[in-house]
Amino acid sequence: MLSVLLIEDDIDLAETLIDYLELEGMRCDHAANGVAGLELVERQPPDLVLLDLHLPRLDGLRVCERLREAGRDIPVLMLTARDALDDKLAGFAAGTDDYLIKPFELRELAARIHALARRRSGQSQRLGCADLEMHLGQRRVTRAGRPIHLSPTGWRLLEALLRASPNVVSRAALETTLWGEDVPDSNSLKVHLYHLRQAVDVPFEFPLVQTVPGHGVALRPAT
Known part of the structure; x- marks a missing residue:
């Protein structure tokens, strides 16, 4: 309802x-x-x-x-x-x-x-998951209060995952968000996800970027 x-x-x-x-x-x-x-x-x-x-x-x-x-x-x-x-x-x-x-x-x-x-608002100025925060107007990302620096593609990838969090986003949907119909190659998303994990997960206590086999990627603490 x-x-x-x-x-x-x-x-x-x-x-x-x-x-x-x-x-x-x-x-x-x-x-x-x-x-x-x-x-x-x-x-x-x-x-x-x-x-x-x-x-x-x-x-x-x-x-x-x-x-x-x-x-x-x-x-x-x-x-x-x-x-x-x-x-x-x-x-x-x-x-x-x-x-x-x-x-x-x-x-x-x-x-x-x-x-x-049928849709969530796109007007939120702050997106977050656990101790990760993205401030859209300020173009700033922090985790546990520490600044995180992302490439423009990494920013778009993280924003898409945060907007959907904790739900899963399919790989096809992420590729469309990043490149539209002109996806560079089959490994490009994998490379950007690797760099995103290095930035938002590796230096911290627990990971947030979760691969859901057969479905896609979700941003949420592991259960």
């Missing part, structure tokens, strides 16, 4: 949306202010956040920024009565994935939710 967190201070509207989304087969939790919304995300991350722009305690833009700064790649659909271009641009700059202008049709809301929920 798809889980949605609605952060909306208009209680009447919130009750209407919750009832409708539950009829559509979604589980919908609710927070009436931005601070409570962030606390709910920490306790039980949803599949998608419906986020009002004007909220007490912490407005929608700040909530979205904090989610992205914390590395949360949960898709965010912002709800607002504002339709000015500058307001939309501010929302996208804060990290929202889509906008819906009030008033809206409930069927359109459900369609947007399903479309966004």
